Amino acid sequence: MSEFKFKGLVINRQPRISVLFEVKAYNVGKIVDFLVDTGAFFSAITEKEATIMNINCSSLPYSKHEAVGFGGLFRNRMINREVVLTFKSDKDEYKVKCGSFLVTCIPPNVGGEEREKMIRYTPNVLGMDILRRFRTCVEENQVELTLKE
């Protein structure tokens, strides 16, 4: 029986997987590199990634949940539109539809060097809300997600 397997790379000790991130309502589609983070409850893209995708973060509503991470306190916003994540391998494609998606935003009162640091070190994360669908295997040079039956 064939298995759906999706591979990523470990770069600078970070297991990363590339996923097509689409918000049809915004006419946005971009490959996003996510940190495979089994310690995260929720998946999220960063303010940096949203900015590169030309999504105006200041127009997004705030999430009711704050997030604490390296660098300090984040003020999360929400993409309250359907987001489709596409995982792809040479043979297979698997789509996950999300009713909304978190964006980890830097609070507006944080500026200068502190803001820069938070942008530098905050990754896009693929958390357990998505990873629970997969068996996750991280090795020295690659990460592999296998879709559960």
Add this chain to the structure above:
Amino acid sequence: MLFEISRRNAEWLKENYDRLKKEYDTRWVVIQDSKVVKSASTFDEIMGTVRKHDPNRILVEYIQSEPVAMFF
């Protein structure tokens, strides 16, 4: 096609990470077609270049030789 371009950029970054750490330590880089097309010291500065490129053809990365302890 998008996945292939992304994969090529990521593989090139992985293969060249040690060299990039020496040449672009503590700088943002934009990678396209197996080369660094721009580097800058701040994200706002690098965004000026990012806006001129197709975001699906580039990889934007902050390079740092000193390990940083990150906990999530």
